[in-house]
Amino acid sequence: DTGVSQNPRHKITKRGQNVTFRCDPISEHNRLYWYRQTLGQGPEFLTYFQNEAQLEKSRLLSDRFSAERPKGSFSTLEIQRTEQGDSAMYLCASSSQGGETQYFGPGTRLLVL
Amino acid sequence: GDSVTQMEGPVTLSEEAFLTINCTYTATGYPSLFWYVQYPGEGLQLLLKATKADDKGSNKGFEATYRKETTSFHLEKGSVQVSDSAVYFCALPNTGTASKLTFGTGTRLQVTL
Secondary structure, three states: OOOOEEEOOEEEEOOOOOEEEEEEOOOOOOEEEEEEEOOOOOOEEEEEEEOOEEEEEOOOOOOOEEEEOOOOOOEEEEEOOOOHHHOEEEEEEEEOOOOOOOEEOOOEEEEEO | OOEEEEOOOOEEEEOOOOEEEOEEEEOOOOOOEEEEEEOOOOOEEEEEEEOOOOOEEEEOOEEEEOEOOOOEOOEEEOOOOHHHOEEEEEEEEOOOOOOOEEEOOOEEEEEEO
16 A cells, blocks of 8 residues: 555646646545645645545635546546646545545645746 | 644754644534644645544654643654654544544744754
8 A cells, every 4th residue: 555646746837727636545545635735824625525426625616626536546636727826735635434534645736827 | 613723833942852732622522633744845644643532642752632621632742853843733523524624724843953
């Protein structure tokens, strides 16, 4: 078990471009979470999947953000028409059914110029 | 709603000094409590957790005791090392089925020789 992995680790893009991030959870974890962390702050919840179903979305997740987990394994987070305010670290975490402990990936750091 | 308050950093200590990072929480019921650590440029790693009142979580020389009476979960270490320099986050799972985590703002620890 290699833990939660995320790709890419870093992404620099120009304002208005679309970006997509990938998260591979710990195998057999059926819960997957996305968080956003800005400089000097703790992570903030964005959205949550149980298997392939997206069960909860934060108000932070504007219409430009979309997340999928098509087969209940890996997940993607897409940001359309990026804005400078989207610059942050995007963290993915996974947990087992009924498990409270979430295990985090290394994150994808996004910089929007 | 549920919330976590951490002491503001940075905390600067000499190697082998005693460490305390304060964390207090507001929650419905008695959730599990977590400490995560984030090293520069990396994601979050679970440091320790406690699942009920009076439980003591411990790992790598760090300890924290779940105090229901004072709604606190302070992190302590008897002798810090330079390698402990990182940002420490206190967190709790929100009540409800998703168990999304609510984090404090983090406390940066800098240990010097």
